[in-house]
Amino acid sequence: MPVPKRKVSRCRRDSRQANKGITPKGFYLCPECTAPLSPHQACMTCGYYKGRKIFNTSMDRALVRTSAKAAIQETKAAKEAAAEVETK
Numbered sequence: 001m002p003v004p005k006r007k008v009s010r011c012r013r014d015s016r017q018a019n020k021g022i023t024p025k026g027f028y029l030c031p032e033c034t035a036p037l038s039p040h041q042a043c044m045t046c047g048y049y050k051g052r053k054i055f056n057t058s059m060d061r062a063l064v065r066t067s068a069k070a071a072i073q074e075t076k077a078a079k080e081a082a083a084e085v086e087t088k
């Protein structure tokens, strides 16, 4: 039968035992977008924390950009239509 070569020191033994009580961290689902979250963390998917919008995500910024572009194109089209009406 194999026998340990050396005595395990108190320090080494206790360091090993220190990890016995560790339990995996819990998580919960974001109430806004149902993404899994660690406790006390803002949601990186939607930017909400405790039901309040804390920061704009990259998707929010992209939506603002596309809506601004669409608004500019609409005004350009309206100006061109008005100019055509005036020339006729």
Ligand SMILES: [Zn+2]
Binding pocket: 030, 031, 032, 033, 034, 035, 043, 044, 045, 046, 047, 048
């Ligand atoms: Zn979220």
